[in-house]
Amino acid sequence: MILDQTISDYLDSLRRPADPLVAEMEAYAADNGVPIAPRETAALLAMLARAAGARFVLEIGLAIGYSALHIARALPDYGKVVSLESDMHLACLARTYLARDPAGARVEILLGDARETLPGLREIFDVIFIDADKSGYPGYLDLALDRLRKSGLIVIDNLLMDGRVATGRGDDHWSQGSVDTALALNRRLAGDPALDYVLLPLGDGVGLVQRRAAR
Numbered sequence: 001m002i003l004d005q006t007i008s009d010y011l012d013s014l015r016r017p018a019d020p021l022v023a024e025m026e027a028y029a030a031d032n033g034v035p036i037a038p039r040e041t042a043a044l045l046a047m048l049a050r051a052a053g054a055r056f057v058l059e060i061g062l063a064i065g066y067s068a069l070h071i072a073r074a075l076p077d078y079g080k081v082v083s084l085e086s087d088m089h090l091a092c093l094a095r096t097y098l099a100r101d102p103a104g105a106r107v108e109i110l111l112g113d114a115r116e117t118l119p120g121l122r123e124i125f126d127v128i129f130i131d132a133d134k135s136g137y138p139g140y141l142d143l144a145l146d147r148l149r150k151s152g153l154i155v156i157d158n159l160l161m162d163g164r165v166a167t168g169r170g171d172d173h174w175s176q177g178s179v180d181t182a183l184a185l186n187r188r189l190a191g192d193p194a195l196d197y198v199l200l201p202l203g204d205g206v207g208l209v210q211r212r213a214a215r
């Protein structure tokens, strides 16, 4: 949590009850220690995809399909989420959950290490969500910029890491290596004149990246 408890409690009080499938996935993740995006991050992704008129979305890091489900529900019938996952057990669980929702048919799961599967993708995506191993983030960002529609959007999760990134120090949960990677990435994104970058203190720190429009 990166917000103070009072603000966090207030935001929680505004949450609508989750639908049964979303609630079940949240409970599974909490009970089994599967890291999924906070509900507000998933809701933001869905809203951004809808606002961008997205048809093709790439997700790096599927887990049990929680954020993929939110995004898929925001796409038109002919839309598609391609989601990359290296853990076969999680990918199977995701398949099972996604099969229970009509939007789940829009999610295509690519099993394997994203460092190998991502370079093979030829599609151009409207929105790309990066949410896998933190050490891979710099490489995923390079490939994502290469596969992004001109005015598309890259969303990157965990760029504040419980606030550890702002202090510059890792802890038992966020390793020093992960914190250093996030620090370098934030510096790179904020300093790149070819990109617009907004880092939202929402969820665990959500980075929004877009190519800067020519003026």
Ligand SMILES: C[S@@+](CC[C@H](N)C(=O)[O-])C[C@H]1O[C@@H](n2cnc3c(N)ncnc32)[C@H](O)[C@@H]1O
Residues within 6 Å of the ligand: 035, 036, 037, 038, 060, 061, 062, 063, 064, 065, 066, 067, 068, 084, 085, 086, 087, 090, 112, 113, 114, 115, 131, 132, 133, 136
């Ligand atoms: C934070 S979880 C993804 C959560 C998901 N986006 C959500 O919010 O519902 C990160 C996932 O990335 C997967 N992962 C880690 N390294 C990977 C890699 N090199 N290639 C593909 N998937 C990877 C992990 O197995 C894990 O399921």
